[in-house]
Amino acid sequence: MRYEMRFSGSGGQGVILASVIVAEAAVAAGLEAVQSQAYGPEARGGLCRAETILSREKIWYTKVIRPSFLLALTQDSLDKYAQNLAPDAMVMADAGLSLPACVDPARALMLPILATARDKVGKVMTANIVAVGAVNKALGLFDEAALTEGVRRHIPAGTEELNWKALAEGAALVTDEQAALFRRSL
Amino acid sequence: MQGNEACVEGAIAAGMRFYAGYPITPSTEIAEQCALRLPQVGGRFIQMEDELASMAAVLGASATGVKAMTATSGPGFSLKQENIGYGCLAEIPCVVVDVQRSGPSTGLPTSPSQGDYMQARWGTHGDHPVIALSPSSVQETYRLIIRAFNLSEKYRTPVIFLMDEIVGHMREGVTLPRPDELIINKRHISYHDGANKQCYAVPEGKFVPAMKAFGQGERYNITGLAHDVSGFPTNNNAVAGALYTRLMEKIGRNLDDIVRVEEYMMDDADTAVVCFGGTARAVMSAVEQARAEGMKVGMFRPITVWPFPEAQLRARLPGLKRVLMVEHNYGQMLLEVQRVAAERLPVGFLGRIDGTVIPPADILNKLREMEGRENAQ
Amino acid sequence: MPSELIHKYMRIDHLPHIWCPGCGNGIIMRDVAVALEELIDDPEVNVSREKTVIVSGIGCSSRAAGYMDFNSIHTTHGRAIAFATGIKFAHPELEVIVLTGDGDCSAIGGNHLIHAARRNIGLTVITFNNDIYGMTGGQYSPTTPTGDRATTAPYGNYDRPFDIAQLAAGAGASFTARGSAYHTRETTELIKQGILHKGFSLIDVFSVCPTYYGRKNHKGGAVEMLQWQRDNMVPASRYYAMSEEKRREKILVGILTHNEYPEYTQEYAKLLEKVQTGK
Structure with missing residues (x-):
């Protein structure tokens, strides 16, 4: 079963890294994963999109066709990428963004990801890690060991505590009822 | 691991210890990874002033006996072409990675393309042999870049490693082979007694001359002019014709060894x-x-x-x-x-x-x- | 009979050279050979023939590499310094000498010149500067004086010329000097100093091209052009004894800049040590 995930936002928010971490956590958990991204020539600002595909089988085609999961951290990215979702897709977006009409609100989680990073973790740049925590809780993808391994490979030494806190705060944004609703088994 | 990263790790496993390059999307991660990794293994990384200089420095380094590589994308690949031809004629082994992007000109710098297929064959002027390899996964990138170095050493020619943005910027799980599972062609430097002796002569039963290295005992000359077996320029058409024929045939007669398909x-x-x-x-x-x-x-x-x-x-x-x-x-x-x-x-x-x-x-x-x-x- | 020097340091089976009668390049090539011979014979310094690599580009000057009996590589037009950078950086123990021309080094290869100077990598660059593209038959180069004629400047050259030594100095070269085909003893000495200098050194040597430059510009033949160098270029010992006013009319034969900046390959060696020991 091929599970296609798209991570989107504005350049500099770290959505590519979030996508990479999910892919590496998947490999640590023994799954097949392919990760890629599309971005403009500029390294900051502008629409940014990254993709992770998970499967128990060999993954041939490496691009997302119709994603079953969308993370959007900006209105622009939500508006654009909500258009081509798979029928059962789940959307996770930053609280305060307005959900386009094409998305069923019952299949969307609007979470204060940026605010949690800024106010509870204390660093707005941890928003991508907060998001990873929330994504994993909602979808129930990996156990904690695989997830922290995915994160550990990509953070500077000395920032571990900050990032574990970001993961935990992210997970805390999703209730158990919500997680039961959105859980994915691959 | 990302495709571009696998390219660097495979190259290091193949013995690459010199990288000269110029930053260009979507190959930049190769330069960045070389800058990080080469000093760790005692190798040398230099960011040159332009694409032409990168290719020249790679050839210069290889002439001293070091396995050398550069990486670029479409526009830079065009700029490197004259010196790639020099490498073909002077028979200097090296690997040139081209992570293709959409063109012509600046085109769509971050978008995938395979528009350099013909450039890889005909980019430099004149008739010359070309070996170009193209990987389709991150795992294959690692093993195939090793093969690129091996073929380059064996046939004394630049090998083009034709990647694309799809593979270069993709991450997937990779199983790294143990070093003893890999076959690596070492560079064998040979010497004659005395200097300037037939350094481009092909030994009986071989298809390329034995490799030399500057500063390791024997004086000799390298030139981009048509040359005789001593390595010096010649205007003798029969000698020049024989050289060009040999260059074509060293590849053309070994297709069984060189060509692979899936x-x-x-x-x-x-x-x-x-x-x-x-x-x-x-x-x-x-x-x-x-x-x-x-x-x-x-x-x-x-x-x-x-x-x-x-x-x-x-x-x-x-x-x-x-x-x-x-x-x-x-x-x-x-x-x-x-x-x-x-x-x-x-x-x-x-x-x-x-x-x-x-x-x-x-x-x-x-x-x-x-x-x-x-x-x- | 070739002289002992030629026997020893030239590939006599590849002589006579291709240069025209009266060309200054042969004199400069001899200066390079004498400089190398004196350094190789000097037990005080560590210069050996086996560890010397001569690199050239394309043009009249660049044929010199093939005549000199050292490791030699005759590269592509303009790229001699870039090839040389690869050779030196890969094997810093090699003595890398670049023989190039005004066009090869400051036009098509100008970018490599300024960046090698900026890095201060330990190359010795010797320009055979004859103010013209000789190999292709007399087109103007970046050093052709304004107003002079060339096949591509039939009404006189309207470009402003480069001073190659000043260009290199401005880009950060730690050793720059000027020599001439006429002043062989001084030029040989400057080449020796350039080779011994640890960083990037450039010796801009004025050659003479009677065939394409001299004839077109009514400068006379080889003898007259060398006499011009004798009368207008002054070795340092006399130059600095002259009044400032007098100096303005003359061209110095000698060192222009000499600084001790960190040399590129030595700095890289420190980096390697640091990365590998983790200190």
Whole structure:
């Protein structure tokens, strides 16, 4: 079963890294994963999109066709990428963004990801890690060991505590009822 | 691991210890990774002032006996071409990575393309042999770059490593082979007694001269002019002609050793989808879907893209009814496929040059269309 | 009979050279050979023939590499310094000498010149500067004086010329000097100093091209052009004894800049040590 995930936002928010971490956590958990991204020539600002595909089988085609999961951290990215979702897709977006009409609100989680990073973790740049925590809780993808391994490979030494806190705060944004609703088994 | 990263790790495993380059999307991660990794293994990284200088520095370094590499993308590949030709004529081994992007000119710098297929063959002026390899996964990138170095050393020629943005910027799980599982061609430096002696003479039973290295005992000359076996310029047409012929034949007579293809579900196939590099990912997917619909489709993927695997494709023709070429350009490898197959079979084409990736559904539709059209006739 | 020097340091089976009668390049090539011979014979310094690599580009000057009996590489037009950078950086123990011309080094290869100077990598660059593209038959180069004629400047050259030594100095070269075909003893000495200098050194040597430059510009033959160098270029010992006013009319034969900046390959060696020991 091929599970296609798209991570989107504005350049500099770290959505590519979030996508990479999910892919590496998947490999640590023994799954097949392919990760890629599309971005403009500029390294900051502008629409940014990254993709992770998970499967128990060999993954041939490496691009997302119709994603079953969308993370959007900006209105622009939500508006654009909500258009081509798979029928059962789940959307996770930053609280305060307005959900386009094409998305069923019952299949969307609007979470204060940026605010949690800024106010509870204390660093707005941890928003991508907060998001990873929330994504994993909602979808129930990996156990904690695989997830922290995915994160550990990509953070500077000395920032571990900050990032574990970001993961935990992210997970805390999703209730158990919500997680039961959105859980994915691959 | 990212494709570009696997390229660097494989190159280091192959013994690459010198990198000169100039930053260009989407190959930049190769330079960045070399800057980080080479000092750790005692190698040398230099960011040169431009693409021409990068190619020149790589050739200079290789002439001292070091395995050397550079990486670039379309615009930089164009700039490197004159010195790639120098490497061909002076027979200096090195590996040139081209992570293709959409062009011509600045084009779509971050978008995938396979538009340098013909440039890899004909980019530098004059007749010359070319070996070009193209990987379709991160795992294959690691092993194939090692093969690129091995072929480069064995045949004393620059080898083009033709990647694309699809593979270069993709991450997937990689199993790194143990060092003892790898076959690495070491560079053997040989010496004659005295200086300037026949350093371009080909020993009996070989197809290239033995390698020398500056500063390791023997004085000799390297030139980009047509030269005789002593390595000095010549205006003797017979001598120059013999040199050019030998350069062509050292590749042309060793195709069995150089050319590799991957064939997937080809044994009972009546339709071959030909593709190379990252395009194979969509093709594999389409082949499986087509099989599920009962179509007898297989994939024929040149791994060695130059020389084109003519004999391998020709051998498949008797069992085939049609061939479909799928590539991210306006029809470049298509010309080679047509040359080999068009007299006997219909050759279809699916290409794309808008910077997006061809999805499996388009390939499947094309396959249905080709088969359907024939059935209707 | 060739002289002992030629026997020893030239590839006599590849002589006579291709240069025209009266060309200054042969004199400069001899200066390079004498400089190398004196350094190789000097037990005080560590210069050996086996560890010396001569690199050239394309043009009249660049044929010199093939005549000199050292490791030699005759590269592509303009790229000699870039090839040389690869050779030196890969094997810093090699003595890398670049023989180049005004066009090869400051036009098509100008970018490599300024960046090698900026890095201060330990190359010795010797320009055979004859103010013209000789190999292709007399087109103007970046050092052709304004107003002079060339086949591509039939009405006189309207470009402003480069001073190659000043260009290199401005780009950060730690050793720059000027020599001439006439002043062989001084030029040989400057080449020796350039080779011994640890960083990037450039010796801009004025050659003479009677065939394409002299004849077109009514500068006379080889003898007259060398006499011009004798009368207008002054070795340092006399130059600095002259009044400032007088100096303005003359061209110095000698060192223009000499600084001790960190040399590129030595700095890289420190980096390697640091990365590998983790200190």
